[in-house]
Amino acid sequence: MNLELRHLKVVCAIAETGSVTKAASQLGLAQPALTAQLQRIERTLGGPLFDRDRRGARPTALGELVLSRARVLLPAMKGLQDEAARLAGAATDDTLSRYRIGAIGGPIMGGMVGRLSTAQPDAQITTHASYWVEELATMVASGKLDYAQVGVCGDAMPSGDHGLVWQTIAVDAVCVLMPDDHPCTKDVDVDLAELAEEQWVGSTGDGCLGDCFAAACARAGFTPRRVLETDLRSAVDMVESGQAVGLCQPTFRPPPGLTHRPLRGAPLRWRLVLGWHPDSPAARSASKLMRMAEEAYQEVVARNTSYVEWMADHTQLGGHQMAAAQ
Numbered sequence: 384m385n386l387e388l389r390h391l392k393v394v395c396a397i398a399e400t401g402s403v404t405k406a407a408s409q410l411g412l413a414q415p416a417l418t419a420q421l422q423r424i425e426r427t428l429g430g431p432l433f434d435r436d437r438r439g440a441r442p443t444a445l446g447e448l449v450l451s452r453a454r455v456l457l458p459a460m461k462g463l464q465d466e467a468a469r470l471a472g473a474a475t476d477d478t479l480s481r482y483r484i485g486a487i488g489g490p491i492m493g494g495m496v497g498r499l500s501t502a503q504p505d506a507q508i509t510t511h512a513s514y515w516v517e518e519l520a521t522m523v524a525s526g527k528l529d530y531a532q533v534g535v536c537g538d539a540m541p542s543g544d545h546g547l548v549w550q551t552i553a554v555d556a557v558c559v560l561m562p563d564d565h566p567c568t569k570d571v572d573v574d575l576a577e578l579a580e581e582q583w584v585g586s587t588g589d590g591c592l593g594d595c596f597a598a599a600c601a602r603a604g605f606t607p608r609r610v611l612e613t614d615l616r617s618a619v620d621m622v623e624s625g626q627a628v629g630l631c632q633p634t635f636r637p638p639p640g641l642t643h644r645p646l647r648g649a650p651l652r653w654r655l656v657l658g659w660h661p662d663s664p665a666a667r668s669a670s671k672l673m674r675m676a677e678e679a680y681q682e683v684v685a686r687n688t689s690y691v692e693w694m695a696d697h698t699q700l701g702g703h704q705m706a707a708a709q
Contacts, residue, residue, distance in 0.1 A: 384427045388460060391453035393420055394432060398450055401439040465525050479529070479668050485511040485519040486532040488586075488615065490634055491552065491655060494679020495532070495672065502671075514587050520545045523658060529665035530657060530672055534632070536592045537652020547658040548669070552676045553684070553702035556694075557592075557651035558643040560622050560629035571693050572647040579605035584618045584627040592651070596630065599650040633690040634683045645693055649700060655680065677702050 396406040407417040425431050432446035442450055482499055486492040492510060499508055511528060513519050519531035524545035535541055537554050559573050567573045579600075585592075593610065600607050611618075611627060621627045622641060631643055632653055657676050659665045665672075680702050685691060694700050 384423055386424070386427055388457065390420070390424050390427075391449070391457060393417065393424065394446070394449055395453050395457065397421065397433060397440050398442055398446070401441070403433075403435065403440055461525075479506070479664060481507045481509075481529075482665075482668075482672075483509050483511070483527070483529045484532065484672075485513060485522055485528045485530070487514060487516065487519070487534055488512065489534070489632060489655075490636075490683045491532055491676055491679045494682055495675045498675040498678065499672075516541050520547055520658065523547055523660055523663075526660075526663065529663065530659050530669075532655070532657050532676060535654050535656065536595050537654045538595070539654070541656065541658060546660065548661050548666070549656045549658045550669075550673055552655040552657055552673070553680045554652050554654050554700055555633050555684075556645040556649040556690075556697065556700055557653050558631050558633050558635075558645050558690075560619075560631045560635070560637060560641060560643045562622065562625060563640055563642050565628070568642055568644060571644065571689060573644045574603075574647045575599060575650060576603040576605065578628060579603070580608065582609045582611070582627040583607050583630065584611040584613065584621045585630045586615045586618055587612050592630075592653075595651055599646075602650065633687050634680070636686070645690060649697055652700070 393406070393410065396409055397403055400406045400409060403418055403421065404414050407414040410417065412420075421432070428445065428449065430445045431443055432449055433440040433442055435441075480503075484492065484495065496508055496510065499506060511519070511522070516531075516533045516535065519528065519533060520541060522528040523531050524547060531547075532552075533541060537557075540551075541547070541549050543549075559567070559578065561568055567577055583596075585596075593612075596610070597607065611621065613621075618629050619638065619641070622629045623638070630651075631637075633643065633645060635643065637643055655676075657669075657673055659669050659672075684701070
């Protein structure tokens with residue numbers, strides 16, 4: 384049997400999990416099948432790679448040698464595949480025929496897809512949804528996506544660890560989602576201190592918004608009673624039932640019976656950004672996608688007329704086009 388990269392992945396999985404059983408689960412294989420595969424690998428390499436007992440699997444000296452080589456070879460091969468994918472894509476003409484866009488959620492994605500479909504009816508457009516900026520950034524960096532449209536806490540930008548370019552579409556005030564009859568809906572915005580006794584709910588995701596929310600509450604003189612994290616539909620259900628108030632974007636269209644108001648003074652902000660890899664074919668169409676994303680934002684936020692009027696006194700917010708108009 385010739386040793387292959389997949390065999391090195393097996394050895395690494397066993398070492399990382401410390402167990403053949405756990406490694407089999409991680410790799411999606413049956414435990415007996417992985418055991419048989421490990422035995423074939425050990426015969427090929429001339430000796431046992433792991434000492435195995437009830438406490439788990441620990442690399443032998445030969446196993447440590449194989450692992451040291453595998454931990455160099457596997458990332459190198461992954462890097463080669465990623466670079467090859469980018470180079471192959473760069474051989475195409477300047478107008479992309481395929482657009483793979485990932486997004487955390489929100490209406491901007493729909494606006495971008497609609498505009499792309501109109502501008503290039505024959506283009507192949509695929510989308511991918513995720514709650515996690517890190518996941519989408521990794522997919523763009525590895526060539527699995529062309530663009531990522533995400534949101535981050537307004538004072539931050541996504542990590543530069545993946546070498547992506549990130550450009551801001553707009554910065555919005557975070558709003559409070561409440562029932563129509565909530566006492567705090569009487570004004571155009573809400574003082575965060577008035578909500579000190581509320582329970583809170585928000586959709587899941589990564590980033591620093593949770594920490595920034597806690598800091599904003601502390602500045603307002605209170606510690607939030609409880610903050611629940613769940614999917615968007617469950618969050619809306621909890622607000623509808625009166626169990627909590629929620630955090631949302633001003634572009635969110637509340638269902639009947641609910642409304643939202645910006646927090647007074649914008650103590651929390653949400654930055655909408657678009658990212659791509661500067662060495663990918665997608666970089667050549669990035670300015671076009673940015674323009675479409677900005678237009679989609681302007682179209683959506685214009686539906687919330689009270690928020691647009693409120694932003695007249697908060698010129699640091701909104702998109703570039705809106706800021707220029709003001």
